[in-house]
Amino acid sequence: MDPVIILQAGVASGTVLLFATIGELFAERSGVLNLGVEGMMLIGAMSAFSVAVATGNPWLGVLVAMLAAGLISQIHAFIVITLQGDQVVSGLSLTFLAAGISVVLGEGLSKAGTVSLIPTFTIPILSQIPIIGPIFFQSHSVMVYVGYLLIPLSWYYLNMTRPGMHLKAVGEHPAAADTLGINVYRMRYFYVFVGGLLAGLAGATISLAISPGWFSELTTAGQGWIAVGLVIFAQWDPLRAAVGAYAFGALRRLILDIQGPNILLGLANPFFYNPYLGFFLQMLPYAFTIIVLVLGSREAMRKRLGAPAALGLPYIRGERGL
Amino acid sequence: MTELASAPPAGKRRLPYKVMIEPRLKEPPRWYPPLVSFGAILVALILGGVVISLAGGDPIRSYLHIARASFGNSGVISDTLVKATPLILVGLACAVAFRMRLWNIGAEGQFFMGALGASTVVLVPLLPAEASPWLFIPTMMAAGMLFGAFWGFIPGFLKARFNVNEIITTLMLNYIAVAFVNFFIFAVWSEGGFQMSPMFPRTAWLPRLTDYARQVPFFGGLTTHLGMLLGLIAAVVVWFILYRSRWGYEIRLIGDNPKAARYAGLNISRNIVLVMMFSGALAGLAGMSEITGVVHRLQGAISPGYGFTGIIIAWLAKLNPFAVVLVSVLFGALILAGREIQPSGVPKMIQGIILVCLIASDFFLRYQVRLVRQGVEV
Numbered sequence: 164m165d166p167v168i169i170l171q172a173g174v175a176s177g178t179v180l181l182f183a184t185i186g187e188l189f190a191e192r193s194g195v196l197n198l199g200v201e202g203m204m205l206i207g208a209m210s211a212f213s214v215a216v217a218t219g220n221p222w223l224g225v226l227v228a229m230l231a232a233g234l235i236s237q238i239h240a241f242i243v244i245t246l247q248g249d250q251v252v253s254g255l256s257l258t259f260l261a262a263g264i265s266v267v268l269g270e271g272l273s274k275a276g277t278v279s280l281i282p283t284f285t286i287p288i289l290s291q292i293p294i295i296g297p298i299f300f301q302s303h304s305v306m307v308y309v310g311y312l313l314i315p316l317s318w319y320y321l322n323m324t325r326p327g328m329h330l331k332a333v334g335e336h337p338a339a340a341d342t343l344g345i346n347v348y349r350m351r352y353f354y355v356f357v358g359g360l361l362a363g364l365a366g367a368t369i370s371l372a373i374s375p376g377w378f379s380e381l382t383t384a385g386q387g388w389i390a391v392g393l394v395i396f397a398q399w400d401p402l403r404a405a406v407g408a409y410a411f412g413a414l415r416r417l418i419l420d421i422q423g424p425n426i427l428l429g430l431a432n433p434f435f436y437n438p439y440l441g442f443f444l445q446m447l448p449y450a451f452t453i454i455v456l457v458l459g460s461r462e463a464m465r466k467r468l469g470a471p472a473a474l475g476l477p478y479i480r481g482e483r484g485l
Numbered sequence: 486m487t488e489l490a491s492a493p494p495a496g497k498r499r500l501p502y503k504v505m506i507e508p509r510l511k512e513p514p515r516w517y518p519p520l521v522s523f524g525a526i527l528v529a530l531i532l533g534g535v536v537i538s539l540a541g542g543d544p545i546r547s548y549l550h551i552a553r554a555s556f557g558n559s560g561v562i563s564d565t566l567v568k569a570t571p572l573i574l575v576g577l578a579c580a581v582a583f584r585m586r587l588w589n590i591g592a593e594g595q596f597f598m599g600a601l602g603a604s605t606v607v608l609v610p611l612l613p614a615e616a617s618p619w620l621f622i623p624t625m626m627a628a629g630m631l632f633g634a635f636w637g638f639i640p641g642f643l644k645a646r647f648n649v650n651e652i653i654t655t656l657m658l659n660y661i662a663v664a665f666v667n668f669f670i671f672a673v674w675s676e677g678g679f680q681m682s683p684m685f686p687r688t689a690w691l692p693r694l695t696d697y698a699r700q701v702p703f704f705g706g707l708t709t710h711l712g713m714l715l716g717l718i719a720a721v722v723v724w725f726i727l728y729r730s731r732w733g734y735e736i737r738l739i740g741d742n743p744k745a746a747r748y749a750g751l752n753i754s755r756n757i758v759l760v761m762m763f764s765g766a767l768a769g770l771a772g773m774s775e776i777t778g779v780v781h782r783l784q785g786a787i788s789p790g791y792g793f794t795g796i797i798i799a800w801l802a803k804l805n806p807f808a809v810v811l812v813s814v815l816f817g818a819l820i821l822a823g824r825e826i827q828p829s830g831v832p833k834m835i836q837g838i839i840l841v842c843l844i845a846s847d848f849f850l851r852y853q854v855r856l857v858r859q860g861v862e863v
Contacts, residue, residue: 198652238841246848251588251652252800256840259793263834267540270830379830385660392653439672445664449657453643460649 169416170298176373177412178310179204179365183390184397184404185317186361192321192399193354194334194473198254199239200362201387202261203232205380207366209265212377215278225281225367232363233356235261240355244348247477258387262380272377281305281372304372306364310405317401330354334471337478347478362387385449392452396459398468407455411448418444505855518850522801525846529839536838537831547831554825555818563694563707567779569810569817570709571596571788573716574771575795576802576809577723582764584727584804585740589761591640591655592768593792594662595633599769600776601666602632604783607685608674614686621689622711625773633769634762636662641761645754651761659792670783681784691778712774717810719767724806736760768792789820790833797840 183200190197211228215221239257242248283304290300299311321327330350332340337347365386370377389411397404421427422434422441434440463469534544555565575592582589603625606612612624640654667680674682691711698705727733739746739753747753771791780787794816802808816836823832 242841242845246845247851248844248847252796252840253844255590255796256837256844258837259797259833260837260841263830263832263837264536266830267536267834270540385656388653388656392650392657395650395653437672439668442664442668442671446661449660452657453649453654456649456653457643457647460647464648 167294167297169420170413171301171303172416173413174299174409175303175307175412176415177409178304178307179368179373180386180390180393180408180411181310181313181405182361182365182368183387184393184408185313185401186358186365187390187394188397188399188401188404189317189330189354189361190358191394191474192330192334192471193351194337194471194476194478195240195243195351195355196250196254196475197236197239197257197355197358198251198391199236199257199261200358200390201383201385202258202265203236203359203362204366204369204383204387205265206235206261207232207363208370208382209269209272209366209377210363211367212275212278212370212375213269213272215280215371216272216275219279221279221281221371224371225364228367229360229363232261232366233359235264236355236359236362237352240352243477244351244355247479250475250477266379269377269379273379275377278371278375280375281368304368306368306372314401314405321401331471334473337473341478341480347480351478365390389448389452392456395470396455398459398463399471411451414448414451418447502856502858505857506852507855509851509853513850518803521846521849522803522843525842526839529835529842532842533831533835533838536834542831550825551819551822554822559703560706561821563709565814565817565821566709566713567817568821569813570712570716570778571771571775571791572794572798572813572816572820573810574712574719574774575768575791576798576813577716577719577806578764578767578771579795579799580802580804580806580809581723581727581736581767582760583740583799585736585756585760586743587641587644587757587760587764588652589637589640589655589764590652590796591636591658591792592764592771592795593788593790594655594659595636595765595768596772596775596788596792597659597662597666598636598765599629599633599772600783600787601662601669601772602628602630602769603773603777604669604674604682607689608682608783614688616688618688618690618692622691622777625689625777626715626770629769629773630766631769633772634766636769637761637763637765638758641758644761645757666783667785670785674783676782682782685777685781689777690781691774693778708779710774710778712778715770715774716813719770720806720810723767727806732759768795794820794836797836797843800840801843 183204187197187200207228210231211221211224213224214227215224218224235257238260239253242253243250281304283302285302286300286308290296292300319327321330329340329345332343333345333347333350340350341347366383369382369386374382376382390408393404393407393411396407421432421444422438425432425435427433427435434444530548534548537544537547554561556562575596578592578595579589606621606625606628607614611628612621636658639658640649640651643649643654644651670680670682676683693710694701694704694707725733727736735746735751735756738749739751739756743753772787775787775791776783798809798812798816802812819832819835823835
C-alpha cells in the first residue's frame with residue numbers, strides 16, 4: 164500500500180488508456196466516432212503477442228500490432244465515410260468483428276509460454292527527484308516514455324500546427340473546410356487510421372509490457388470502452404486525456420493493492436477479511452467512468468463546450484449540411 | 486454524350502460500361518430491403534469462410550455442422566428455439582431503444598440484473614418454495630423486469646438530466662452488473678462453496694414441452710419452455726406499442742426527427758427515461774426466462790453475450806418486432822451449433838462479419854447503382 168508504488172504502477176497501466184484515448188481523440192476531432200477501440204486493442208494485443216512469440220522480437224510485434232489495428236480501422240472508415248453508414252452501429256460491429264477475429268486467430272496463444280518483452284529502463288538524473296522520480300522515471304517500460312512524448316506532441320499538433328487546424332476544421336465544419344481545399348474524406352480516413360494505429364499500440368502495450376500475455380477478451384477487459392468515455396471527459400483535449408488516463412491507471416492498481424494489508428488506515432481492512440467484497444472493488448473503474456462522464460457532461464453544459472460539431476455525421480459533398 | 490455502339494477510338498481505351506451511383510429518390514420496393522440483407526448475410530458467410538480457412542479450419546464442414554446441429558431433427562430444433570428465446574427478448578429490447586435512436590448497449594447487464602431479480606424471489610426468499618407456479622412465475626417475471634428496468638433507468642436518467650452519453654454508461658453498467666451478480670453467487674447464495682446458487686424448486690421452473698410428454702408423447706425430451714411464448718407475446722406487444730399507440734408514435738417521431746418532436750411539444754427527457762426502462766425490462770425478462778426456463782439456478786455463465794447479439798438482431802431485423810423473432814431463431818442456431826466449433830471465437834466473429842456487411846449494405850438502400858453503357862465522346 165505504498166502510494167509511490169501505486170502511482171508508479173498507475174502511470175504504467177495508464178499508458179494503455181493514454182494511447183487508446185489519444186487515438187480516439189484524433190478520430191473524433193475529424194468528425195468520426197469510432198466505437199471499435201476495444202476491438203482494435205484486442206487485435207493489437209493479439210497480433211503483438213503472436214508476432215513476438217513467433218519471431219522473438221517485441222518491436223516487430225508492436226509494429227505489426229499497429230498496422231493490423233490501423234488496417235481494420237479502415238473497415239469502419241470505409242463504411243462511415245464512403246458508404247455514409249451509421250457511425251454507432253458500424254463502430255460496434257467493428258468491435259464484434261475485431262474481437263471475434265482476435266479470439267479465432269489467438270487460439271492457443273495463451274499457452275505460448277514466455278516471450279521477450281519490451282525492455283524497461285530508468286532515466287538517470289530525473290529518477291533521483293524525490294517522489295516524482297520514482298513515480299515517473301524509474302524502471303518503466305519504453306512504452307511509458309513514448310507516452311510522455313505523445314502527450315505534448317499531440318497537443319502541439321492539434322493546437323499549433325496547420326494540419327492540426329485543418330483537422331479541427333474538418334470536425335467542426337466540414338463544408339467550410341472543403342471550400343478551403345481540404346480533402347475532408349482523405350483527412351477522415353487518415354485520422355481514423357491514426358486512431359487505429361494508437362489503439363493497436365495500446366493493445367501491444369498490454370500484451371508485451373504492462374500485463375504480458377494473451378487472455379483472449381479478458382486482455383483488455385473493457386479498457387477500450389473506458390477510453391471512449393475518457394475522450395468525452397477530456398473534452399477532446401490531449402492534456403486532460405492524459406490526466407484521466409493516469410488517474411484510471413492508478414485506480415486499477417489501487418484496487419489490486421487495497422486487498423493486501425490486514426490493517427487499513429488504522430482499522431481492520433474489510434477487503435482483507437472478506438475477499439468477496441473484491442467484486443465491489445472490481446466495479447470501481449466502470450463506476451468511476453460513469454461519474455467522470457457525468458462531471459464532464461455537466462461541465463460541458465455549463466461552459467457550453469461540446470463535441471466537435473460534425474461528430475457522428477457523414478459528410479456528403481454538395482448537400483446542405485450544418 | 487451520344488449512344489453509339491462503335492468501338493472506342495484507339496489510344497483512349499475505356500470500358501464499355503461504367504458504374505453510376507445515384508441517390509434514390511423514391512422508396513425501393515418492399516421486396517428489396519430483405520433481399521439486400523440476405524445478400525449481405527451471404528457475403529458475410531463467404532468472408533467468414535475465408536477467415537475460418539485462414540485459421541486452419543474447413544469452412545464448408547463448419548457451416549454444414551451448424552445447419553445439422555441446429556435444424557437436423559425435432560430435438561435440436563427445440564434446442565435452437567431455447568437459444569432463440571432470450572435473443573428474441575433482448576432483440577426487442579434493443580429494437581425499442583434504437584427506434585428512438587437511444588443506443589442501449591446495456592442489454593447484457595440488464596439481462597444479468599433480470600436474472601438476479603428473479604432469483605431474489607426464490608433465494609431471499611420472497612415466496613415459500615411450496616407456493617403455486619401460478620404465483621411464482623408472475624412474481625419472478627415482475628421482479629426480473631423491475632430489476633432490468635432499474636438498470637435501464639440509470640443511463641436513461643443520466644442522459645435525460647445531464648446529457649451523459651448512454652452508449653458508455655450502458656456499457657459500463659454491463660461490467661458492474663456482472664460483478665454484482667458474481668458477488669451474490671460467490672458470497673451470498675453460494676451452494677457448498679461452488680460458484681452457483683442452490684437449484685430452484687420445481688414450482689419456480691417455467692413449464693417445458695417435455696413436462697407434458699405424458700399427454701403428448703411427441704413432446705418427450707423437448708426443452709422449449711414458456712419463455713418462447715413470452716417472447717412471442719412481447720413481440721406483439723412491442724409491435725402494438727410502436728405502431729398502434731400514441732406512445733409508439735412519439736418514440737418514432739423522436740427517433741426520426743428530434744427537433745420536430747421538440748417543436749411539437751413532446752417531452753423528450755421523459756421519453757428517454759421511459760424507453761430505457763421499457764428496454765431494460767424486456768432484457769430483464771430475458772434474464773428471468775433464461776434462469777427459470779433453462780438453468781434453474783443463478784450462476785455466472787448464463788449468457789454467451791446474448792445482450793450483444795441482441796444489438797445485431799435488432800439491426801438485422803430493421804427494428805421490426807416480428808422480424809426480430811425470425812432473426813433470433815437463426816442466431817439461436819448459430820449460438821447452439823457454435824459451441825462445438827473450433828476455434829471457439831468463430832460464432833462471435835461471424836456475428837461481427839454479418840453486422841459489418843449489413844451496415845455496409847444499407848448503402849444500396851440509399852443509393853442505386855446502375856451499369857450504364859458508355860458512349861463515345863464525339
